[in-house]
Amino acid sequence: MGVFTSKPARPAKVPTDTTIPLHSKDDTKSLRPFVLDFTLCFDDVLDAEKLRNSLERLMEIGDWRKLGARLRLNDAGKLEYHIPASFDAQRPAFRYSHMTYETSISEHPLASKLPKPTSRPAVLNNTDEFQSLLRLKDGPTKLEDYLNSDDGQLSLHIVSFSNATLITLTWPHTFLDAMGRRALYDAWIHVLNGREADVLPLHGFAADPLATLGTQPTEPYALEKHQIKGFAFFIFAIRYAFELICTHLNAMKATALSELSASSPDTDTKAKPFLSDGDVISAWLARLALSPTLPQSSTRTVLLMNAFGLRGVLANDLLPPHKAYIANASNSVHALLPAHEILTRPLSYTASQVRRSITQQGTRAQIEALAAIERATYTSSGRSPVFGDSSMKLIVISNWTKTKLFELDFSAAVVKAGVELDRRSHGVGRPRYVHSCPYSNGVPIRNAFPVFGRDAEGNYWMSGTLRVETWRKIEEGFKKEL
Template identity: 45%
Template structure:
């Protein structure tokens, strides 16, 4: 059998507008991930109206950027080729729609979409709903975009007699979770006839973050913990070995509002009565949630181990740049995320109260999440990407990395598609979410990179929804532990 021929890039259309990709969007990690958020609505939405309203959004001069085709230029950098006009032959986004003339609870897969629980619980496989979030031949990797005329944005709608699922499929190189939510929000404004309220984009044909990290005013606080190239190689080999040898499993969890509230109150009381009693302390619900999940994720390791634990949080830095590079009146459809860290050990996370780990997480956010530290971090990130194509890594080569991607601030559960509702599927008086407001949200991506936990955010009742990927067999043990006691 002959050697498989190398795929070829589609011929460039002379009338296309070609713009360069943003610097920080183009790295090996982002190239490996497709975002695939799915929203479940307890109402029947008009699929045609959803399609035509999104087409109207992409007809705007700046928002048409979403219709660009992803390409690599002659030096291997990302660029986007935007059609002069969108039509049936070259649409602004891919669109697919499935209709089932049954109630959602009659569908073999959709009926398993979880409902909130009264105590923390492991509920369903993370990959369970992938077939409901994309068409069968949808892209699964970046190459599927590079060697086709596939639009970067894909929409998939699944309709039932009493509910609707709306999903988007979008490469991470095009934007992060907040950028994806911005698409939902602008789409919602069109549905409501509020086109004049749609915010402009920052940088249609230029990179608004082009100067970020070029002139740092201070050193990054964790620069001494930066891994060398050799250490990074050792870390990745260990990570790949542990993943391939032990395997991992993805599960969706519900963490009820009442549990997080009580855990936060307990943590603050512990800090006030312990060695931190003379310090004014603040812990967010997310700090406590991450600390609790971190403890669960190492519950199968020896509690006496001194192995480093690096708890990493992806922090949206748009707010830090609101006075200059990213003014608040616009939308950045790109990646604006820095990683902040808390360093501990398996022994301390296992044995110490959750309050101490939560405090370490909060201190990491406060110390590393400033504008000056952002500049310093991005300077190191630039250096690492230019030399190795991968982001800078901190910690040590044998650490247990626990990465969190927290989508809470994007507020997916507040998406308002009421403008597309044709029929209320579930009586409004019997539910917490309003008409056209999702009752469930999940990121259904399969190529998740290093994300161990994706916190999708809080539903309208305040319950957190989390997708986690842990070592094979660990979820079963966690389920048993939660049945006995949720580590209170």
């Protein structure tokens, strides 16, 4: 006897909806599989209705109604936004839910386990274990959940305790990137504070500001000769799938800068070496990921790929800073190194190579050159370009520190301070902890590290997708340092 299944019926088109295509960097094969939960943890009691009402009001301001668009798939297989003419109880701007517990956060069996700062680097919880607390069971986890419903792309889930509040936003990655998330929070907070006049106009409501990016390159891309094509890419993909596996920072950074200065013959103070915290973190994470899995003599190529936001470099033409761009506007910069150099040379060396990749590949001309390669690769193979060689190990880092998420000020919604100011370093209405949980829907992820940012105490928070045994070895290494 056969078993028959049928796909759920897609929502009917609403004639009064405004229909627009997704922008070029939003509707991509690399972003479609991902849905993200992002949580802010406050040591204060916030007014849930005030938060809800202010976000609803934001989506009533001019072109900001685009944030309440429904995702649809057209006959050509492309994603579209269907934007309601107005929002009401039948078609709200976003999905909303609120849970209330009459206990403190420390008394809740699961919330009490949310990570807290430590005095030294430490491996804490698995982010997946908090899913039941931070979202509803029927919340969206994949693109089809949006296509098969008439829900907006944003979900707001608030959990209230007697002394704390958790605010979780959920969205598909096709919706926005890290800096777009910050722009969304900024606009929300302006409305929350009664300052609607400060809400920036939304950029790119219907027209794609990045539609021409990559059409007029003026120089070759720095790593063009290292692009993996044809059968070599197939071999790389097979190997990758088979392998599916701040005091401290300041000291590391100081040591790295000292090493660079000592190794440089140029004593001119104007030529002092520069490394950002992000450069050092990238080098450190690369070593953490490789140390338990490769011998120190390994000659295997490592591609250290850092996400690179485009809003700054495109500020003079395509993405003006006086407008909010709530979409995806990022690419990657690439540092290619043999594994043994990451494992045996000083941390400063790897950090300097990361800095070099940003300096070299982060110019306006190089952004245009890479975009041209991306266009050509999508046209010929339907995927993003990859640089390196077929046997390389890939490490991906997405550093969100510039979004300054720990500085978000929701104090206008605070009803009661859960922790007195003299007992904490962060201000009232500012998050103590941020938490991210991605749903990749079968897309293989390994050696991927989102860096959430730096908290008020100077601690850096990050997560990583590694094999369980790799995390175990990293944890053992941390304990040896204590």
